[in-house]
Amino acid sequence: MxxxxLDQRDLWGADAAASYDTPGEGMFAPDVLGPTLDRLHALSEGGRVLELAIGTGRVGVPLRERGADVSGIELSEAMVDVLRTKATEEELPVVVGDMATARVPGDFSLVYLVFNTISNLYTQEAQVACFRNAAAHLAPGGRFLVELWVPRPQPVTGGRHAQVFTAEDGYLGVDVLDMAHQRVVSHHIHFDDDGAARVWFSPHRFIWPGELDLMARLAGMELESRHADFAGAPFTSDSPSHVSVYRLPERPAD
Known part of the structure; x- marks a missing residue:
């Protein structure tokens, strides 16, 4: 095959859910999570918040603890099971389903999709549907925030190439890119103390920033801001990622 x-539910099953959380480290580190929560809380402006692909609640749970009214959509029941060890359904309701189509009742002031997760949708059609689903959840004037990496240009020759995105003690992260089809397979290699290696991979469809902006327009939203990170650093040609905020008009266009 x-x-x-591969079905995303198979990739994000019980094994992935059990090892996803790394408290205090990696994407759970305070210097990563803190600015994320600060920005999302400010953008919510006291209204309801919806996280697409909420996972184990890395962001949604501490955002709720800051006083936000958070709901979520998540495809993997295994990931939701881990979230439920942190917050009940009454405290943080989650609809199990595809972030491109699943609906949560009511309107929201902020919908967000962090840590490159929109690229888990393998086709442009599905990604456009995700933007439209986000817009359908927003109250007039509401915002949709997307955090996404920026692919590096390919070498002069060859249609596929590899890029190391993380190299540290006990872990090596490598992306293998297919530029012609906007596809990337991320390889996560963990080294045990005895020298053994464990490899986990995840496929993605990457999106250029300009393409993301067009998806927003198709969904009736406009780009409000783009920064290199949650702390608000300027976005430049050298930025490896971006945090983009799109806004639904206060009232439908004539």
Whole structure:
């Protein structure tokens, strides 16, 4: 079976859910999570908040603890099971389903999709549907925030190439990119003390910033801001990622 035919629920099953959380480290580190929560809390402006692909609650749970009214959508029941060890359904309701189509009752002032997760949708059609689903959840004037990495240009020759995105003690992260089809397979290699290696991979469809802006327009939203990170650093040609905020008009256009 092709990697591109794998169901996301299989990739994000019980094993992935059990090892996803790394408290105080990696994407759970205070210097990563703190600015994320600060920005989301400010953008929510006291209204209801919806996280697409909420996972184990890395962001949604501490955002709720700051006083936000958070709901979520998540495809993997295994990830939701881990979230439920941190917050009940009454405290943080989650609809199990596809972030491109699942609906949560009511309107929201902020919908957000962090840590490159929109690229878990393998086609442009599905990604456009995700933007439209986000817009359908927003109250007039509401915002949709997307955090996404920026692919590096390919070498002069060859249609596929690899990029190391993380190299540290006990862990190596490598992306193998297919530029012609806007596909990337991320390889996560963990080294045990005895020298053994464990490899986990995840396929993605990457999106250029300009393409993301067009998806927003198709969903009736406009780009409000773009920064290199949650702390508000300027976005430049050298930025490896971006945090983009799109806004739904206060009232429908004539």
């Amino acid at each position: 092709s990697i591109w035919n």
